Amino acid sequence: xxxxxxxxxxxxxxxxxRIMLECSQTKGHDRMYWYRQDPGLGLRLIxxxxxxxxxxxxxxxxxxxxxxxxxxxxSLSLESAIPNQTALxxxxxxxxxxxxxxxxxxxxxxxx
Amino acid sequence: xxxxxxxxxxxxxxxxxxxxxxxxxxTSESDYYLFWYKQPPSRQMILVIRQEAYKQQNAxxxxxxxxxxxxxxxxxxxxxxxxxxxxxxxxxxxxNAGNMLTFGGGTxxxxxx
Numbered sequence: 001x002x003x004x005x006x007x008x009x010x011x012x013x014x015x016x017x018r019i020m021l022e023c024s025q026t027k028g029h030d031r032m033y034w035y036r037q038d039p040g041l042g043l044r045l046i047x048x049x050x051x052x053x054x055x056x057x058x059x060x061x062x063x064x065x066x067x068x069x070x071x072x073x074x075s076l077s078l079e080s081a082i083p084n085q086t087a088l089x090x091x092x093x094x095x096x097x098x099x100x101x102x103x104x105x106x107x108x109x110x111x112x
Numbered sequence: 113x114x115x116x117x118x119x120x121x122x123x124x125x126x127x128x129x130x131x132x133x134x135x136x137x138x139t140s141e142s143d144y145y146l147f148w149y150k151q152p153p154s155r156q157m158i159l160v161i162r163q164e165a166y167k168q169q170n171a172x173x174x175x176x177x178x179x180x181x182x183x184x185x186x187x188x189x190x191x192x193x194x195x196x197x198x199x200x201x202x203x204x205x206x207x208n209a210g211n212m213l214t215f216g217g218g219t220x221x222x223x224x225x
Contacts, residue, residue, distance in 0.1 A: 033213075040121070042203055042215030043157075050211075058212060090157065098145040098164070098207050103157035 003027045006091050006104040013081050014112055021076045021107050023091030032074040033101065034058075034066060037088040049074055081111045116206050118216035125194045126224050132179075133189045133219045135204030141165075144208040146180065146187045151201040151218075160202070163187065191221075199223045 004025045013019050023032065030051050035043040035058075045058030047066040055066060063085060067075045078085055088108050092101040115138045125131035137146070148160040163171045163180050170178050175195075179188045191198055204216040 040217050042116075042205075042217045043213075044215070045212050048211065056211075059214075088155065092157075097209070097211060100147075100159045100162065101213060106155045 002105065004091060004093055004102050004104040006089075006107050008107060009105065010108045012110045012112065015082055017081050019078045019081055019109070021089055021091075021109070023074045023076070023104055025072050025091075025093045025102075025104075027093055027095070027102060028071075029093040029095045029102075030071065031094045031096075032068065033092040033094075034064075034074070034076045035090045035092065036060065036085075037090060037106075043090060046076065078109075081109075083111045085109065086111045116204055116214050116216035118202075118204055118219050120219045121217070122220045122222070124222040124224060125191070125198075127194055127196060129194055130190060130192045131194055131221065133191075133202050133204075133221065135187045135189070135216055137185050137187065137204075137206045137214075137216075139185065139206065139208065141208045144206060146178075147205040147207070147213075148176070148178070148187075148189045149203045149205060149215075150198075151203065152197075152199070157203075161189065194223050196223050196225060 007022045033048045034046040037043045049068045065077045090106050091104040094101045117136045144165045146163045150158045150160050161173045175192045177190045201218045203218050206214045
């Protein structure tokens with residue numbers, strides 16, 4: 001089984017809808033991250049969390065919110081989806097600063 | 113803010129040949145980490161190699177090696193004996209005490225049989 005899982009894998013939604021992307025990990029890591037990937041821009045950090053009580057904004061947090069329900073679960077929400085939030089979204093985990101981050105399989109989100 | 117630049121949007125290499133992917137970064141920090149990640153068509157992000165800035169020795173992982181030039185803020189990836197399975201997007205990334213991993217825009221590598 002995969003160490004980092006994301007649901008759903010693909011999603012099409014309409015403008016204005018609320019949507020939640022979920023991430024779970026079995027690696028026992030405290031640090032979790034949400035990124036979005038756009039062509040030519042690489043991955044950009046949306047939010048990150050170092051433990052259940054710690055949530056931090058990343059480079060592009062506007063229009064997004066997160067919830068760290070447990071050490072193993074970190075959800076990303078789009079309160080009112082807009083077309084320019086169409087992207088590939090990745091969750092990642094790590095157990096320390098500066099070490100490898102382990103990525104989930106990604107969620108492809110399309111907002112029409 | 114740190115920036116990471118990959119100046120080659122696409123590269124191609126003949127199978128069994130060697131290819132070098134370029135990466136430059138901008139920082140005022142002295143202590144940081146650099147990474148190369150591979151993203152095959154499956155879209156899974158896979159770590160290729162990691163370099164600690166305080167180490168002068170270039171990191172190596174089997175057929176993958178880096179040329180780390182700290183003064184020039186350059187971190188290139190060399191792939192030797194290229195294989196068809198090396199075809200992927202490659203991302204250079206920078207991490208410092210600000211706790212953010214900053215990625216470059218990526219280089220698409222094509223491997224010709």
